[in-house]
Amino acid sequence: MMKMYGISPHDQEMLSAYLDGQLSSKEIARLQKRLQDDRKMQIALDELRSTRAALRSLPMLRAPRNFTLTPQMVGSQTAARRPAYPPFGFASLVATLLLVLVFIADRTSFVNTAQTAVLESAAQSTQMEELVETMVVEGLATEGITALQAEAMQLKEAPMAAADQGEDSSRMAEGTPEEGVSALTMPYPESGIELFAEPVMDDTEAAAESLTASEMQSPAGASPWITPTLTATPTPTPTPTKWLINGTEVLGVGGGAPDTPRDASTPAPEPSETPSPAPSPTCTLEPTPLPTDTPVPTDTPLPTDTAAPVAEALQMQLSPSETPAPLVSQADQVQDEQAGQDDGGQPPTRLSSRTIFLAVEIVLGLLAVGSAFIFVYLYRKAG
Amino acid sequence: MDEILLIQEAQKGDLDAFNRLVLAYQDQVYSQAYRIIGESEAAADAAQEAFISAYNHLNSYRGGSFRAWLLRIVTNSCYDELRRRQRRPTSPLEPLDDAGEEIESPGWMVDPSDGPEDQIERAELRRAIQHCLDGLAVEFRAVVVLVDVQGMDYVEAAQAIGKPLGTVKSRLARARVRLQDCLRGFGELLTATMRLSGE
Numbered sequence: 001m002m003k004m005y006g007i008s009p010h011d012q013e014m015l016s017a018y019l020d021g022q023l024s025s026k027e028i029a030r031l032q033k034r035l036q037d038d039r040k041m042q043i044a045l046d047e048l049r050s051t052r053a054a055l056r057s058l059p060m061l062r063a064p065r066n067f068t069l070t071p072q073m074v075g076s077q078t079a080a081r082r083p084a085y086p087p088f089g090f091a092s093l094v095a096t097l098l099l100v101l102v103f104i105a106d107r108t109s110f111v112n113t114a115q116t117a118v119l120e121s122a123a124q125s126t127q128m129e130e131l132v133e134t135m136v137v138e139g140l141a142t143e144g145i146t147a148l149q150a151e152a153m154q155l156k157e158a159p160m161a162a163a164d165q166g167e168d169s170s171r172m173a174e175g176t177p178e179e180g181v182s183a184l185t186m187p188y189p190e191s192g193i194e195l196f197a198e199p200v201m202d203d204t205e206a207a208a209e210s211l212t213a214s215e216m217q218s219p220a221g222a223s224p225w226i227t228p229t230l231t232a233t234p235t236p237t238p239t240p241t242k243w244l245i246n247g248t249e250v251l252g253v254g255g256g257a258p259d260t261p262r263d264a265s266t267p268a269p270e271p272s273e274t275p276s277p278a279p280s281p282t283c284t285l286e287p288t289p290l291p292t293d294t295p296v297p298t299d300t301p302l303p304t305d306t307a308a309p310v311a312e313a314l315q316m317q318l319s320p321s322e323t324p325a326p327l328v329s330q331a332d333q334v335q336d337e338q339a340g341q342d343d344g345g346q347p348p349t350r351l352s353s354r355t356i357f358l359a360v361e362i363v364l365g366l367l368a369v370g371s372a373f374i375f376v377y378l379y380r381k382a383g
Numbered sequence: 384m385d386e387i388l389l390i391q392e393a394q395k396g397d398l399d400a401f402n403r404l405v406l407a408y409q410d411q412v413y414s415q416a417y418r419i420i421g422e423s424e425a426a427a428d429a430a431q432e433a434f435i436s437a438y439n440h441l442n443s444y445r446g447g448s449f450r451a452w453l454l455r456i457v458t459n460s461c462y463d464e465l466r467r468r469q470r471r472p473t474s475p476l477e478p479l480d481d482a483g484e485e486i487e488s489p490g491w492m493v494d495p496s497d498g499p500e501d502q503i504e505r506a507e508l509r510r511a512i513q514h515c516l517d518g519l520a521v522e523f524r525a526v527v528v529l530v531d532v533q534g535m536d537y538v539e540a541a542q543a544i545g546k547p548l549g550t551v552k553s554r555l556a557r558a559r560v561r562l563q564d565c566l567r568g569f570g571e572l573l574t575a576t577m578r579l580s581g582e
Contacts, residue, residue, distance in 0.1 A: 009556070012556045012557075013552055015556075016556035016559055017552055020536075020537070022536075022552065048559055048563060051563040052531060055512060055527065055531035055532060055559075055562065056532070056534075057505075057508070058532050059509075060410055060411065060414050060532075061414040063409040063410050063412075063427070064413070064423060064427050066405070067412070067430055067431050067434045068405050068406065069401065069405065069435060071398060074398065074435065074438060
């Protein structure tokens with residue numbers, strides 16, 4: 001504050017307060033003594049008094065209109081002045097709750113999906129076992145009724161046991177010589193394929209080696225235990241064959257090549273005329289047609305309850321234009337599903353639902369966080 | 384009129400009770416707004432907003448001078464209005480001559496409808512004071528209007544502006560000195576006013 005008549009701002013405040021009667025008695029006495037001695041102080045006081053009088057001369061203005069309030073005015077103004085942050089807080093809260101619910105639903109759906117996948121996998125395994133069993137029976141049908149009559153009881157027990165135990169057909173191929181007549185020993189008389197097998201192989205290696213030829217014809221990535229069913233071409237007319245193993249003729253049933261015995265003590269299915277030489281690492285199986293005078297065992301009667309389905313299977317198998325197609329088609333379908341699951345893929349519906357869940361969770365999360373930020377900003381702004 | 388009872392009724396939501404308070408204080412509120420803003424329409428709007436805000440925040444009144452509480456609300460409304468005007472400048476209060484220059488002579492404030500000479504002089508003095516008030520900083524303006532126009536004491540004025548007593552004392556003194564410098568240009572007018580007022 002600039003000096004008026006050489007009066008300091010403090011003296012100006014004292015003079016102003018003196019005019020308003022806001023000084024204490026001591027301050028009034030001290031100021032009055034200075035006013036008597038200081039002419040400038042007296043002039044400044046007179047000027048300030050005139051200004052104050054001019055200001056106080058201003059009349060009280062009358063309001064141009066009444067400012068009384070109406071209910072509508074209060075309500076509209078209240079609504080207009082209502083803070084804007086509560087809706088954002090509510091939106092953030094709702095979005096958070098929805099996010100939690102969706103997250104729980106997502107997790108629940110994920111667990112259910114996993115359980116469903118396990119159940120479907122189990123169902124597919126059962127289906128495959130049934131398919132293998134059927135193929136074994138059909139394979140038997142191609143070997144002819146005569147051979148089935150000879151080994152009916154054994155063939156009835158072997159696949160069933162294998163299916164019950166959940167073993168795949170590769171183990172069936174490595175079982176006893178009687179079991180070896182089943183799927184993996186499907187004959188290839190016309191193609192003349194030579195099967196090589198290590199006599200001391202373990203189960204898996206033996207199965208893989210014996211499946212080499214059939215895998216060449218099967219789609220890539222096909223499961224080994226599915227392959228025999230895919231490539232097995234039933235022979236319309238069952239023909240007894242004789243197999244040459246390391247120079248030793250072995251009698252086969254219906255062209256089926258007997259598997260190499262796992263154990264040397266295990267007897268061959270059919271006795272050979274020449275004693276087998278010492279086991280060599282590799283044996284060569286050469287199917288050769290048996291002479292017509294080869295005795296066929298017929299001493300074992302075929303049970304009636306087994307003969308009927310086998311006959312039906314045989315009739316179906318004898319029509320080559322019908323049977324192989326559905327078998328391959330069904331196997332391909334199962335194989336595709338298996339390959340799809342092996343690749344880690346999910347069925348399209350499961351994948352899309354999972355994606356939708358993730359999208360909804362992201363949107364709700366962004367909504368919750370954004371609303372919370374706006375809420376905090378508006379709350380602080382509103383004070 | 385029992386002011387405390389009306390305030391209590393208004394705090395319970397009785398709009399009629401609050402309107403009685405409005406009628407009792409609307410001239411003072413409007414005068415405060417007009418002296419701060421210097422424009423009747425804007426002052427009326429500020430006064431209306433102040434009453435609405437007072438009704439909506441009536442529960443925040445904790446006793447003391449109800450007039451000071453009301454004038455504090457209208458003073459804040461005037462501050463808001465002046466801030467809005469700073470963001471959106473409008474035409475100056477001073478009239479312009481044909482050349483577009485501001486007319487500095489107080490003669491433009493003469494109301495042709497005034498009849499007697501003293502009324503003219505008083506009217507000119509009021510306009511001169513308002514002109515000088517408009518030149519003050521708004522915080523000084525509010526204090527000097529509260530004390531010299533509304534007739535408040537320092538304590539009540541301190542309550543109205545929400546500042547300490549020393550701030551009121553200092554601001555009032557500085558505002559008076561600046562108004563004194565401004566009114567010196569209206570020397571004859573001020574002298575006549577002093578004479579008419581008997582001082």
